[in-house]
Amino acid sequence: MMRGAAAAAAARRRLRRMRLTGRSGGARRNLALGESVGWTPIGGAVMDLLIERRERQLREAKEYPPNAKRTILDRNPSFSRMNLTYPFETDANYGNHYRNPFGLLRVGKVMEDLDMVAAHVAFRHCDDDDPATPPLDLVTASIDKIKALSPKPLGIDRNLHLSGQVAWTGRTSVNLHMELRAGEEPCLSSNFIFVARDPNTYKAVPINRVVPGTKAEKTNWEKAQKRADVLKAQGKSFLHLSQKGLLEEVGPEGFAWCQEQLAESETLSQLPSLGHKRNQVTMAQTKTQMTSLCMPQDQNIYGKMFGGTLCRRAYELAFCSVFSFGGCQPNFIEVDRIDFLTPVEVGSILRLDSQVLHAGQHASGQWVVFCEVRASVLKPEQGESHTTNTFTFTFAVENPVATVFPGNLEEAWKGWKCRQALAELESPLLV
Secondary structure, eight states: OOOOHHHHHHHHHHHHHOOOOOTTTTEEOEEEOOOOOOOOHHHHHHHHHHHHHHHHHHHHOSSHHHHTTOOOEEEOOGGTOOEEEEEEOOOOOHHHHOTTTSSBBBBHHHHHHHHHHHHHHHHHHHOOOOOOOOOOOOEEEEEEEEEESSSOOBBSSSSSSEEOOOOEEEEEEEHHHHHHHHEEEEEEEEEEEEEEEEEOOOOOOOOOOOOOOHHHHHHHHHHHHHHHHHHOOOOOSSOOOOOOHHHHHHHHHHHHHHHHHHHHHHHHHHOOOHHHHHEEEEGGGOOOEEEOOOOOGOOTTSSSOHHHHHHHHHHHHHHHHHHHSSOOOEEEEOOOEEOOOOOTTTTTEEEEEEEEEEEOOTSSSSSEEEEEEEEEETTTTTEEEEEEEEEEEEEEEOOOEEEOSSSHHHHHHHHHHHHHHHHHOTOOOOO
C-alpha cells in the first residue's frame, strides 16, 4: 500500500534528480525524464518504481554477454500483483489531483494511473532476475475495454483501491487485469495487453509463463484465453469500404439502414435548416479537435509518450464533445478496445479529432452517446502524419439528444456497429 502525500512527494523529488543513460548491446539510450509536474501521486510513485528497477538492471550489467539467453520461468499471479490506495478520506492532496470541476472523480487521471500500474506489474512478471540478460522492452499493445462498474458516477468522498495482476500470458504477450474498487464494490475494470521486445533487435521474445493457483485466478485465466481468441479473429480494417464490402460486413438489414441514413444525411446537407426543426445533425457537425505538443514530462522510460496519457487526453476531449452535444454532464460507461498502433515521440504534435458516431435511447430509457476520438501524430519537419490510436467512448446522458447521421460509407458502418452495441449494452448506470 502507498499512502499519504509524503511518499508521493519523495518519489517526485527522486525523479527530478534522475537522469538515466543506459547501454543495451552497446547502443546508448537516453532515458532522461523531465519534472513530473503533471503526474498524480499514484503515477509519480509508480513511475519511481519503474525507473529504479531499470536503473538497477542497467547498473548491474554495464555490458551484456553476446547471445545471452533468458530463462523462461513459471510464476503465480501473486508474484507481481500490486495494490494501491487512493486515501481520499484522509489526504486532501489526493482529492486535489483527482477532482473534476463537478466534484467527482477525474476518470482520465485514473486511466493514466492504470497504464503505469499495469506497466509495473508486467515488468515484474517478465523479469528473469538474471543480471546477465538485458531487460526486456515492454510496450502497451492494446487495452481491452475500460468499463465503469459502479451504479453511479464515482466521487472522491471515499477511499478507492487500485489493483493489478497478470491474468494470462501468451508466448510473447502478457494480459493484466486491472480493477478499481471502493471497499468490496467494483468501480472500474480493464485488461491491458503488453508485448515483449528484444531491446537490440526489437523482435518479439518469449516471456515468463503465468501459472494460476486459486479458483479466481484460474477463472481469470480462462476468460482471458477466450478473449485472446476473439481478438485474434478481429483486427480487420474498414477505412475504405465499398458498397459491396459494406453489404458483406453488416448484412442486408444493416445495409438498408446505412443507405437510409446516408440518404437522410444528403437531405440535411442540402437543406440544413431542417436539421434544427427535426433535431437532426450530421456527424461532421459534432466534430471537435484538440492539438498539443508532446512534452518531455509525458514520456515513459523509453522516451515515448505514455499510453495512459493518450487515454486521458482522448477521454477528456470525448467528455467535452458529448457535453457540448447533449447539453448536460455525461457519465462515463466504457471505452472500447484501444490498439496502440505506433509510438508517439516527444516533440511530435498530437492532434485529437472527435465526433459523435451514434446517439439513441437504451432499453432502460436512458440516452446513450457513442463518441470516437482519433489520435494523429504530426511531424511538420518531415512532412509526415499518421494515426496512432482510435478510441470509442460510450457515455450516458439525462437529456434526449439529436439523431446523428453519417456522411459516408465508413461513418455509416461505424454508426451501425454502435447501434448494435447499444442494443447489447449492459451497465449499472443504465437501470
